[in-house]
Amino acid sequence: MRTLSLAQEWVAAGGRAGLYGEGTALLANGGGVEVYGREPWRAGSREDGARTAKEAHNRAASWLVIDGYGFDGPFQEELTGAGCPALLIADHSWPVGSTVSAVLNQNIDAQAAYYDVEPGVDLLLGPEFALIRREFAKVRACSRALAPTGWRVLVSMGGADPTQATEVVLMALWQIPTPLEVVVVVGAANLRGPEIAEAAAGLQAARQDISVRVISASKSLAELMAWADLAIVAGGSTVWELMCVGTPGVIVVVAENQVLACLEIRRRSLGVVVDGRSGFGPTELRDAIGKLLSDPLLRAELRERGMRVVDGHGAARVLERIALRL
Numbered sequence: 001m002r003t004l005s006l007a008q009e010w011v012a013a014g015g016r017a018g019l020y021g022e023g024t025a026l027l028a029n030g031g032g033v034e035v036y037g038r039e040p041w042r043a044g045s046r047e048d049g050a051r052t053a054k055e056a057h058n059r060a061a062s063w064l065v066i067d068g069y070g071f072d073g074p075f076q077e078e079l080t081g082a083g084c085p086a087l088l089i090a091d092h093s094w095p096v097g098s099t100v101s102a103v104l105n106q107n108i109d110a111q112a113a114y115y116d117v118e119p120g121v122d123l124l125l126g127p128e129f130a131l132i133r134r135e136f137a138k139v140r141a142c143s144r145a146l147a148p149t150g151w152r153v154l155v156s157m158g159g160a161d162p163t164q165a166t167e168v169v170l171m172a173l174w175q176i177p178t179p180l181e182v183v184v185v186v187g188a189a190n191l192r193g194p195e196i197a198e199a200a201a202g203l204q205a206a207r208q209d210i211s212v213r214v215i216s217a218s219k220s221l222a223e224l225m226a227w228a229d230l231a232i233v234a235g236g237s238t239v240w241e242l243m244c245v246g247t248p249g250v251i252v253v254v255a256e257n258q259v260l261a262c263l264e265i266r267r268r269s270l271g272v273v274v275d276g277r278s279g280f281g282p283t284e285l286r287d288a289i290g291k292l293l294s295d296p297l298l299r300a301e302l303r304e305r306g307m308r309v310v311d312g313h314g315a316a317r318v319l320e321r322i323a324l325r326l
Contacts, residue, residue, distance in 0.1 A: 002089070002106070002131035002237055003067045007033045009134075009315040020055055021068070044070030049078030056082040063087060063322055076100060085325050087318075090114075092257050096121065101325060104318060106130040106240060108268070108309070109260040124321055130240040130314040137312030139226040140245050146300055150229030150293040152181050154247070156221070158234035159187035163254045165276050166190075169232050170199050170212075172282035176290055179209040183224055188217040229299070230292050232285075235262045235273070240314075243270065243306030248299040250288045252276040270305050 007017035011032040018034035021043075036055060042048060052075075056064045064082050066075075067089040076097035079086050085101035088094070093114040096103055102122040103115055110125035117123070153173065157165045166184060173182060184200055186193045193216070200212040218224065221238075225231060225245040232250045233239060235258035242249045249271045253262045256277070266273040272288045292299055 001133065003065055004033065005131040005133040005315045006065060006318060009319055012134075013319065015062070018059070020052065043068065044072065044075050046074040046078055049075035050081065053079050053081035056084055063325075065089065073097060085322070087322060092260070102322060104129055104131075106237075106314065107261040108270075109264045122321060122325070124318060127240055127243070127310050128314060129318050130244070130310050131237075131318065132241055132244045132310065132312045132314055133222070134312075135222040136225070136241050136244045139222045140307070140312055142226060144226070146296050146303070147229050148296050149178065150296075150299065151179055152183075152227055152229045153289070153293075154183050154185070154224050154228035154231040154233075156185040156231065156233050156238055157187070157190075157252065158236055158238070158254065159217070160189040161187060161192070161234070161254070163276055163280065164192070165234065165252050165254055165280065166192075166196050167199050168276070168280055168282055169252075169285060170196075170203050172285035172289060173210065174203050174207060175282060175286040176293070178293065180211070182210065182212045183228075184212065184214045185218055185221065185224070186214060186216055230289065232289065234258070234276075235265075239265070239271070240310050243310040244312045246303040246307045248292055248302040248306075250274060250285065250292065252280075252285070268305070268309075269301070270309060271302060 007019060010017040018036045020036040061084045064084055064086045066086060072095045076099050079099040086099055087102045087104060088096060088100045089104045091105055091107055096115050096117045098118055104124040106127055106129050108127050112123055155166060155169050173180060186196055197214045200214045204210055204212045225242060225247045228247050231242055231247045233242060234254045235251050239251055251262055251265060251271045251273050253259060253275045262273045265271050272292060274285050274288055
């Protein structure tokens with residue numbers, strides 16, 4: 001989704017932008033962003049790099065933006081055929097070859113020491129460059145007053161949720177003693193949608209004062225964030241969207257590559273962080289959720305700090321920087 005935000009910003013500035021890769025048709029969502037067909041082959045391979053470079057060259061691209069895991073040495077070596085500079089989005093320490101002109105890491109722990117780059121490579125580091133789609137910045141301006149006691153809860157545990165964290169969240173919510181209205185967003189790559197719906201129905205049957213709605217990956221996520229008093233999310237890019245909107249969050253670490261950013265979020269008191277990588281149970285999560293729902297001052301502090309860190313203009317800043325290389 002973050003490459004989509006960059007593409008939307010480029011189109012809004014009068015340019016043309018297209019998405020090239022698996023599943024891009026699901027991401028485009030209008031807004032003047034084109035979608036280019038891609039034959040199936042192994043992502044990140046040398047062949048993938050060559051075909052990607054050829055696509056960029058044939059379309060006379062001004063910049064090639066690469067986002068995903070596995071785009072290292074062999075892939076990068078083939079980018080010389082693109083005929084344009086390349087921006088690599090890398091969330092952690094990653095090999096950067098001579099074909100890369102700029103590196104973007106929007107995470108709050110990002111630092112130059114993560115990357116061994118040649119002189120002249122531009123490093124765009126930190127959440128001031130967070131790629132936030134325009135719909136999140138739009139609802140940010142409409143943030144409503146905080147309720148004395150929160151009851152609207154949004155749950156979004158990422159695209160696949162391999163650790164089955166959603167079910168643990170539902171068990172934790174069952175232990176919250178106050179009425180709740182819950183919306184659970186099931187990611188596009190999450191194959192356990194029926195099981196999650198069944199767990200949600202069981203929670204609602206056991207607690208008449210809890211309403212649970214389960215929906216598929218939603219284009220209205222920005223509006224749901226603005227609606228929620230609290231969001232429980234996995235520690236990925238959704239965290240920066242939450243901060244932009246101003247929704248206090250319980251952030252669950254579900255992957256190793258989220259650890260450093262989440263530790264910094266905890267250190268700077270930007271959210272309540274729970275480690276969900278192993279031995280993950282509902283008790284710690286219940287306590288974190290209950291504290292935030294019952295403490296409007298804490299929710300207000302998290303909102304204020306988060307909105308200062310992520311202002312929704314990161315994509316525009318990235319375009320300003322890469323425009324200097326045109």
